[in-house]
Amino acid sequence: MSREVPESAWAVMYPENEADDNFGLNSVPEDIQHLILSELMEASPATLPSVSQSSKTLHDAALPFMYRHLQLLKAPNGNKELLVYKVLLNKFRGTAASEIARHVRSITVQNEIPSEDLMLILDKISEFGKLREFNWNTSAHIPKAVLQKLHSTWSDLEISATVVDREDAVNAAYRKMDLRLLSSPLLARLTYVVYERGYRSDQPCRSDWPKLSQALSSGGNVRSISIQSQQDSSSAYRHMLVEDTEPEKLPRLDLSLGACFSKLEQLRIRNQSYYTYLWDEEHCRALRNFIDPSRLRALDFGNDNPEVFFTTFAGILPDLKVLQFGAKRNTSLQPAKDFIDSLSGLETLEIGEAQRGFDELWPVIEKHKDTLKTLILGPTWGQYCSPEYIDLSVLETISQTFPKLERLGWHVPIGQAVSAHTFNTWTLL
Incomplete structure (x- = not known):
């Protein structure tokens, strides 16, 4: 995952003719400078521009970190x-463009950027x-020329x-879906919100799901894939996102x-x-046919307990490392256990809702004591939203059972001492 570089790094005007000192960082070998600057970038990236201004040697050594x-x-x-933005563009227009451009490995676009500016940089x-990564973190549509440049230059x-x-x-x-971006064969990771007009998962409705499914199939x-669905509510002051011309289908991936999804x-x-x-049997079987089970590493269902999914996929995901789901009321935990x-x-x-099903799930959780590094036990709410807490003796058992555990989260009441820290929702050790 790409590290964020402070914007201040781009606005610094570096000295070009300052003589190097014969002591300090300037005199150490390049590999030691690289190691020190790498650690500095990790621990305190905002200080890197100041260090780079101390000499021409350190300026040159810091460039790969500041513009990567x-x-x-x-x-x-x-x-x-x-x-900051204008200074960066001027650098790409100037004589120093080659020194900057050769170090860039990833670009993150955070709002609407003019196509001509993006093309200059690319x-x-x-x-x-x-260039290795291109991150599009904005609802603005990617310009056609920019996407064509990415496709033609970096396969x-x-x-x-x-x-x-x-x-x-x-x-x-x-507000419309950027189908050009969503159907790109270069698209590797997607975090997206889809909108629906329906109120029941088992009833067809108009939604973004059909277009999204078709676009992802094309790429x-x-x-x-990380998708959150929510209602598209009509009002006098808000434009509808789902058009009336959309077909009425079940609000889910249209397989x-x-x-x-073989990758x-x-x-x-x-x-x-x-x-x-809606994880019904037909949908789960279709998905099973469209993925490579040996590649799947992470599943996240939020607080849902997809019983049919668990039944369909039990025993065929050999390398799954990450799982999130909920022990919802009025659902069976046997499929999750299996x-x-x-x-x-x-x-x-x-x-x-961990407290509701923890005793039932504990035997299969304990089975992973030699591999589990993170265990998060989410809040459980009883009648009238009253919290139900996990007994502290369970936490003591967990600490003694899982030798590789690095992160533990649970719900505790305010004022109850737990180890050295007390939080109202999560305590991480």
């Missing part, structure tokens, strides 16, 4: 981020460097898209379109609607 991960944010006039990188590039705020887009065109190379490694589906995602029991190397387990 570019963040593009064009802020309104008068905002300091706008000055042209310089294609001439002098090697092994990975695009990550995070689009979670289409309803807030000022430009009405950006065919997505490795990580009838011949979807292929899928992570699947996360959560609902903010009135219902849960599913967890069928796994061989679980490293992360998060259970919502």
Whole structure:
């Protein structure tokens, strides 16, 4: 995952003619400088520009760290981020463009950036460097010329898209789905919000799901899918996101379109609607036919307990490492037990409403004592939203049972001392 680089790093005007000192960091070998600057980038990236200004030697040594991960944010006039943005563009237009461009490995676009600005940066990188990641973190649609440039120049590039705020887009065109981006064969990771008009998971309705399914099927190379669904509510002051021309289908991935998710490694589906995602037998069997079970590493169902999914996939996901689900009221935990029991190397387990099903699930959780590194036991709510807490003796048992556990989370009441720390929701050790 790309590290964020402070915007201040781009606005620094570095000295070009300052003589190197004969002592300090300037005199140590280049590999030692690289190691020190690498540690500095990890621990305190905001201090890197100041260090780089101390000499020409350190300026040159710091360049790969300061420009490896570019963040593009064009802020309104008068905002300091706008000055940073303009300084960066001037560097790409100037004589120092080659020195900067050859170090860039990833770009993150955080809001609407003019196509000509993106093309300037991409042209310089294609001439002098090697781009590996392109992160699109905005509801703005990716310009056609930019996407064509990415496709034609870097066939092994990975695009990550995070689009979670289409309803807030000022430009009405950006409230629609960017099908050009969603269907790109370079798209490797997607975090997305889909909108629905229905109120029951087992009843057809108009939604974004059919278009999203068709787009992802066209690309065919997505490795990580993280989707949250929520209601598209009509009102006098809010533009509808789901059009009246959309077909009425079940609000879920449409696998009838011949979807292929053979490279899928992570699947996360959560609902903010009135219902849960419909994991019926037909849908689960279809998904099983469209994935490579040996590649799947992470499943996240939020607080849902997909009983049919667990039954269908028990025993066929040999390398699953991460699982999140909920011990929901009025659902059976036997499918979840059988599913967890069928796994061989679980490293992360998060259970919502954990107190409700912990005793029943404990035997299969304990089975993973030699591999589990993270265990999160989510809050459980009883009648009238009153909290139900896990007994502290359970936490003592967990600490003695899981030797590799690095992260433990549970729900505790305010004022109850737990080890050296007390939190009202989560305590991590």
